[in-house]
Amino acid sequence: MEVVTAEVAGMCFGVRDALAALAEIDHPERVTIFGELVHNPIVSDRLARRGFVTTGENDRERLPETDIVLITAHGVSDRERNRLRSAGKTLVDTTCPLVVNAHRAAIALRDRGFHLLVVGRPGHVEVRGIVEDLPSFDVIERVEDVQTYPHYKLGIICQTTARASDVAAIRTAVAERNPSAEIEFVDTVCRPTKEHQRSLENLLTRVDAMVVVGGPNSNNTRELVKLCEERGVRAIRVQSAAELDPEWFQGARLVGLTAGTSTLDETIAEVREALQSINM
Ligand code: SF4
Structure with missing residues (x-):
């Protein structure tokens, strides 16, 4: 393999x-x-x-x-x-300075009288930090959550680890459901998140399965898994090499490996070594 x-x-x-x-x-x-x-x-x-x-x-x-x-x-x-x-x-x-950027974007929109729409997971610690300073906001996780808002000025920002395609779909839905609103969008998804997602997309057309290394509460790890699943590629999330089961890779010839932004280099190396030792 x-x-x-x-x-x-x-x-x-x-x-x-x-x-x-x-x-x-x-x-x-x-x-x-x-x-x-x-x-x-x-x-x-x-x-x-x-x-x-x-x-x-x-x-x-x-x-x-x-x-x-x-x-x-x-x-x-x-x-x-x-x-x-x-x-x-x-x-x-x-x-992180890129989280600070997201806070600054939200505050600047707030100060100009915008109702904030934060694309991200409600309750996530980063999102909580952003919205606690806002008098008027909604958090939007999925495109189905978009509504017609009783505000003329709508400012959209994103959790830094949101997925670019989700953000684009939500942005479109906000415009469609609020045709008379003045809408301003600031892209606060961080560069490392975008690079992780782009690198993963480059592999998805070639691999039989994808191993995603990261903790269960890591938002960007979860987004990487979702991206695989949406493209019809089997995603296996593990936290360490010890969790790998060779049976999962029956029949796989090429397996991809990626990891969330809080995964240690040594953990990725251990998982890679363990995968390479699987003979299927
Ligand atoms: S994923 Fe990393 S680079 Fe991006 S905002 Fe969070 S800590 Fe910063």
Whole structure:
């Protein structure tokens, strides 16, 4: 069985920079990571073993006990940042600059009187960080969710890990269902996400199956799996090489390999090696 790896796969610069910032911290036990640093359980376990205190994604109402709080690459709202600072917390901010761009785009539209439409997953930590600073918004996950909105000015932005084709379809549906609205669109899908998706598309016409390495809560991993399925290619999501079952590859001659933006290089290498050792 032959294995071909997508040209762009795995960790993005935003996650690498966040991990580099954590590596510099000398006293992890004095720092609370505010939510999952990355949606990758392997990385989360390592950080917990180093002694970092962690707050669950859905447990952020409670104030962390440590004086230092680390904001993850997914970012938080200004409201949340102010709440933490007012409680005397020192913030170490690893928000990815491309998430900051999405926040800035939303705020600029808000300040010009637009009702915000955020293309993304409702409840996702990045989306929550964006919408918490908005007085008027809707989050749209699927084209079927698009409505006729009671607002004349509609500003559309995207979760950084949304899929370009979903964004395009939702944008069209918003225009169709709101023909008299003034609509402004800012493309805030990040470049690494687009490159991962494009590299995957380049493989999909050639492979018999695709292995996607990433955590179950990783939005961009989920989008890569969805893209495979929509193109009729069997997608197998695993978190590590240990999860691979050779039986899944019966009859496959060429298997593709890609990974979400929070997957470690070493995990991709281990999965590639394990796949190459399968003789079918
Ligand atoms: S996926 Fe994009 S926005 Fe998110 S951390 Fe990586 S580069 Fe930044």
